[in-house]
Amino acid sequence: MRVMIVEDDPRLAHGMEALLNAAGFSVDILSSGEEALHIAESVPYAAIILDLGLPDLDGLEVLQQLRRRSVSTPILISTARDSLADRVDGLDKGADDYLAKPFHLRELESRVRALARRGQGTPDPVLKVGSLTLDRSSRTVCLNEITLELRRRELAVLETLMGRPGKIVTKERLAAEVFNFNDAVAPNALEVYVARLRRKLIPDGPVIRTVRGLGYMIEVK
Amino acid sequence: MLRSLRARLTGAVMLPLAALVVIFGGIACWVIFKTASMSSDRMLIGSVRTLSVALDAEPDMRSRLVPLAVQLQQRSQPITFYSVHHGGALVAGSAALTPPPDYDPSGRVIDRHPPATFPDTYRKTRLYRGYVDPKDADTVLQAAYLWDGKLAGKSARIATEIRLLKGDRTPTIVQVADYDDDRRAYIFSQCLQVIGGGILILMIAVLLFYEAITWGLKPFSALTEQVEKARLDPPAHFRLAQSPETPREAMSFIVAFNALMARMENATESLRQFTTNASHQMRTPLAIARMHLGLLDRFGPDSPQGRTALQDISHAVQSLERLLQQLISLARTSEQAIDPAMSFDLVATATNVLDERLGHLSTFDIDLIYEQDEEGAIAVKGHPLLAAELITNLLDNAVRYNRPGGSVVIRLGRGGGRGRIEIEDDGPGIPEEHRDRVWERFYRGAAENDQVGSGLGLSIVRSLAERMGASVSLNNGANGCGLCARVEFQEAA
Structure with missing residues (x-):
């Protein structure tokens, strides 16, 4: 899952990035409102973390513009302004959540995870397909109650597919959710991850099917 | 001293008024004293002349007139004493009323004492030594005069007239007297009424004035009420409201008060702005420090995340230090x-x-x-x-x-x-x-x-x-x- 951080302080942004990477998110950092507006429309982010004190545009303005352009990604406002009026204003202009600086790491993590779940319409933190379960909070995957050892990318691919069981996920979509702009991605990277996953799901896990020319789909029996 | 404005104003008006009442009361008492003294003096002189004229009549008339005059005198208030001496001997009346000490039975001095006179009334009557008819004054040696003497040991006012009756060699002395204490009691009761009236009027005036001030100060107490209400339940922007009844004297106060409130609001607002900004400015370095401390804790100081975290924490602390320094020097700019x-x-x-x-x-x-x-x-x-x-x-x-x-x-x-x-x-x-x-x-x-x-x-x-x-x-x-x-x-x- 991919998250956008709009924050003008590079030190804070990189801290958040390190944190969310460790939590299994792929992260893009943007330091200006204009850029954020451009990119948010084209990338399927699971959540956007938006700082209000941006150098070019006011954060609230960015928020309104995003909603006006019908970007429905959940947005978490993170700001040093924390008066009641600021919070209410932010939420009323279309934000989904509000986090005042300075915040605690685990709170940020949990809130981003919660927003991502809500955005996908899967409120249960545990995704389940047949005998395969994926706990998005603890980042563990179990097949018949035996924990599977998965790499970060493999987990990300599986999470995306299990989020839409029985539905085709296009390669572009899958790539957009798993990789960020800075990842140097080989053309066949996705195939490699899917192949590895398939091996680990044998013998009694659900089957990941390749729909030629379209993408991948995890089967529901 | 006096904390109540109403009491102060009442005092300020009432004290001079009380002084005026005292002065007026004094004048009234003095007038009462003069009037009362003069009218009883007139009565004494009148009585002594009546008796004296009765004695002056022909002997057959005299025996009828004198008892009548005495009787008339005794029936009127206040009751007076009289005496008639012929030479040194008492002829009639009370023995206590003795002739004056300077009375000389053989003396022929005319008007040793100045006769009693009274201020003229508007009707001027020509008098001959106190008598309208000059013939009545023919035999008078000493025209009626007033002196202060003693009657049975008590001080008294005495009117005296001396006549040398026709064909007589020894002068007849006629006296009428009244005790001073009677007269004083009368004057005292009159003055008491005047003073009582003055005090009553003064009290009514104080009461009316106090109420009038209370009524006049009502707009101010309405203002006080407004402030009191605002104190108990402070609104966002408190201003004293004017009403059509607000007096002109209160306007300048309202204007000044509201201007003060506005200034205080501005000051509070800029202070609020300042603290908001200052805390905002502190939160970012604090957020960085906390974030990276958390990362350090999670990944350890030897991880790549840990290494950048250390740098970023030190940078955040520097920011805080500088902010603190600047705030201190900002405070110093206004050091008095x-x-x-x-x-x-x-x-x-x-x-x-x-x-x-x-x-x-x-x-x-x-x-x-x-x-x-x-x-x-x-x-x-x-x-x-x-x-x-x-x-x-x-x-x-x-x-x-x-x-x-x-x-x-x-x-x-x-x-x-x-x-x-x-x-x-x-x-x-x-x-x-x-x-x-x-x-x-x-x-x-x-x-x-x-x-x-x-x-x-x-x-x-x-x-x-x-x-x-x-x-x-x-x-x-x-x-x-x-x-x-x-x-x-x-x-x-």
């Missing part, structure tokens, strides 16, 4: 103990600052150049401590926001009655459209995010300059790039 108009040497102050800051500034890759138009001190008005603070801020800004390998020129000069210092850098400068805003507290330029800045530096510079009566301006650098900050002090006389 400093005289901001003393004379000091700008050159010495500037070189001191350079010496002091050189160690710190040498960590930046910047050339520092010092220039002075002419040798010698530049004496200006201000305060060396405040000026040093100001120069430090400008110098730090010029170095901090410069480009690597850039230079900063500190230039001192004088001219036009002013001593000036210019601090010029060749860094990115500030776009002209933003130059007005840089004076605001906590304003930070777009390019500043990488620097440890508080957004307070230039606002400190401005308030320091204002305090010393100096002017600050920002201009383009000499080569069109960079920024030149110029501070002009008034030259000391």
Whole structure:
């Protein structure tokens, strides 16, 4: 899952990035409102973390513009302004959540995870397909109650597919959710991850099917 | 003294009024005394003459008239005493009423004492030694007069007339007397009534006046009520409201009060703004420190995340330190103990600052150049401590926001009655459209995010300059790039 951080302080942004990477998110950092507006429309982010004190545009303005352009990604406002009026204003202009600086790491993590779940319409933190379960909070995957050892990318691919069981996920979509702009991605990277996953799901896990020319789909029996 | 305005006003009006009542009461009592004394004197004189004329009648008439006169006298109030002496012997009346001590039975002196007279009334009647008919006065030796004597040991007012009756060689002395205490009691009761009336009137006046003031002060108590209500349940912007009944005297108070409220609101608002900004400014470095401390905790100091975390924490702490320093120096600009108009040497102050800051500034890759138009001190008005603070801020800004390998020129000069210092850098400068805003507290330029800045530096510079009566301006650098900050002090006389 991919998250956008709009924050003008590079030190804070990189801290958040390190944190969310460790939590299994792929992260893009943007330091200006204009850029954020451009990119948010084209990338399927699971959540956007938006700082209000941006150098070019006011954060609230960015928020309104995003909603006006019908970007429905959940947005978490993170700001040093924390008066009641600021919070209410932010939420009323279309934000989904509000986090005042300075915040605690685990709170940020949990809130981003919660927003991502809500955005996908899967409120249960545990995704389940047949005998395969994926706990998005603890980042563990179990097949018949035996924990599977998965790499970060493999987990990300599986999470995306299990989020839409029985539905085709296009390669572009899958790539957009798993990789960020800075990842140097080989053309066949996705195939490699899917192949590895398939091996680990044998013998009694659900089957990941390749729909030629379209993408991948995890089967529901 | 008197805390109640109503009591004060009542007192202020009532005390003079009471004095007037006392004066008026005194006059009234004096008039009563005079009138009462005169009318009883008249009565005594009248009585003595009646008796005296009756005695003066022909012997056959006399025997009838005298008892009648005595009887008439005894029936009227107040009851008087009378006596008739022929020579030294009592003929009739009370023995206690003796002739006056200077009475000489053989004497023929006429009017030894001046006869009693009374102020004329509007009707002037010609009198002959007290009688309308001159024949009545023919045999009078001493016309009726008044004296103060004793009657049975008590003081009394006595009227006396002496006649030498026809064919008689010995004078007959007629006297009528009244006790003084009767007269005094009468006067006293009259005066008591007057004084009682005065006190009653005074009391009614106090009561009326007090009520009148209460009524008159009602608009003020309505104002007090407004303030009291606002105290118990403070509204956001309290102002005293006027009503059609508000008197003109209260208007200036309302206007002044509301102006004061507005000023206080402004002050509170700017303080609120300041604390909001200051706390906002502190939160970002705090958020960075907390974030990276959490990362350190999670990944350990040897991980790549841990290593950058350490750097970022130290940077955040530096930011906080600088912010704190700036807040302290901002507080110092308004310190009252400093005289901001003393004379000091700008050159010495500037070189001191350079010496002091050189160690710190040498960590930046910047050339520092010092220039002075002419040798010698530049004496200006201000305060060396405040000026040093100001120069430090400008110098730090010029170095901090410069480009690597850039230079900063500190230039001192004088001219036009002013001593000036210019601090010029060749860094990115500030776009002209933003130059007005840089004076605001906590304003930070777009390019500043990488620097440890508080957004307070230039606002400190401005308030320091204002305090010393100096002017600050920002201009383009000499080569069109960079920024030149110029501070002009008034030259000391």
